[in-house]
Amino acid sequence: MSSRTSRVDAAGSVVPPQDTYLGMPPFPTAAKHQLRNSQQRSNLTHATRTIRGKRNALVADKDDWEQLRSAGAAIKDEVLTHLDEYLLQFEEAATAAGATVHWAPDASAANRIVGEIAVEAGVSDVVKAKSMATEEIGLVEALAAADVNAYETDLAALIVQLSADVPSHIVVPAIHRNRAEIREIFATNMGTFGEPAPADLDDDPTHLAAAARHHLRQKFLAAEMAVTGANFAVAESGSLLLVESEGNGRMCVTMPKTLVSVVGIEKLVPTWRDVEVYLQLLARSATGEPMNPYTSVWTGAHADDGPTDVHIVLLDNNRTDILADEVGRQTLRCIRCAACLNVCPVYERAGGHSYGSVYPGPIGAILSPQLRGLHDDVDRELPYASSLCGACFEACPMEINIPRVLVQLRADVIDEEPALKPSAERAAMSVAAAGFSHRTLFDIGEKAAGFAHRLIRNERGITSVPGFSGWFSTRDIATPPAESFSSWWARTGGADDE
Ligand code: SF4
Secondary structure, three states, X not given: OOOOOOEXXXXXXXXXXXXXXXXXXXXXXXXXXXXXXXXXXXXXXHHHHHHHHHHHHHHHOOOOHHHHHHHHHHHHHHHHHOHHHHHHHHHHHHHHOOOEEEEEOOHHHHHHHHHHHHHHHOOOEEEEOOOHHHHHHOHXXXXXXXXXXXXEOOHHHHHHHHOOOOOOOOOOOOOOOOHHHHHHHHHXXXXXHOOOOOOOOOOOHHHHHHHHHHHHHHHHHHOOEEEEOOOEEEOOOOEEEEEEOOOXXXXXXXXXXXXXXXXXHHHEEOOHHHHHHHHHHHHHHHHOOOOOOEEEEEEOOOOOOOOOEEEEEEEOOOHHHHHOOOOHHHHHHOOOOOHHHHOOHHHHHHOHHHHOOOOOHHHHHHHHHHHHOOOOHHHHHHHHOOOOOOHHHHHOOOXXXXXXXXHHHHHHHHHOOOOOOOOHHHHHHHHHHHHHHOHHHHHHXXXXXXXXXXXXXXXXXXXXXXXXXXXXXXXXXXXXXXXXXXXXXXXHOOOOOO
């Protein structure tokens, strides 16, 4: 059995597994392929339902949940409005506490900075805590190109790395795997990365966890440098916070001499009082726990406590462009809890690998096209990877109106494609736009609708129109009423005439 997940290329052919999203096909093609993977669908359904159930029970018990959501959104909006000031305040406080702050305008700058720190520290191996920012910039691959091995220490991220796979969920990167698959991955590949799995390893979760602990312990003891992300950066003290469930992050931020944290600039919060709000929102939304098991905080460097060489890389990578967009900027409130993934019917069926990005699901459908631009079909298709049911908006602890941003991005896709091939749908939309803009044309349209009413005899309404087979394959149009609204209004003045 292969331990890696095959994918499908832009032409629809199955291709071998790979450890990068590059070259992955747009959502419709990828999802079609992933939907055939019934084992993955079953793994995902089980996992997302379990997390969702726990989250719902905790939220139902929290009387001030809606107030917390609003407070979380308001704090982030305040930060985003004054981001320049908070960033400078954070840099000043972190520097005064002994950290070195770097500014990375894009992914390649961030990778270069981390690579140079590794070279300067003279290390060839680093341990790494799970971090979406480092996934976003492809740090592990960039370090490998500089002959530095970065070892994932989060259990799910380790499973992904050992199987040369890519993450499929923000919080649980190997959510698409079941324990039989994980046993196979450990038994086959652990030895090539270090301490091998026990020869008699079975798929008992306790034994799998013990194998991972033993394997990782050797990495922690040997590592002289760690790379992490951070969930929050506190402007008033220059501190970073990392929340996690396994303790591997705690090991990363305390054991090695050199610590580098790559942090998106939107992770700022003004004060420690604000952190209280997010710690209540994040754990409940992410894993359905009242409080996450490990919360690590570090402020600068200290000679006799933890790492002595502490670096913070503040990552922009198009975030300031998102900030400039009135509708899209709410995306930057995201705290990467993945609650939107766990409620999304599209994600549950299509799986995380269909989104062609480290950010899958509803948040990925709005974040990836904004971070990367609408330059290719992968990003142009993402805003359509949604039924707009609104479940993500309801679940989001940061009140991000994902459907609203999706609709805006769909409009951007259309606006950015003026040279689009003409299509029947495009022509019909132009006629509709003209009809709604001119009274005479509108009246003609209403008369035509009345005429259509007399022609259409079946109960389903209009079920096909030549040239629109694609559109009508999933939609019908109700039979137009016999009398138009204008005519009814003129006749009754709005009074009910039933
Ligand atoms: S968009 Fe909202 S629900 Fe989704 S990951 Fe971000 S904060 Fe969580």
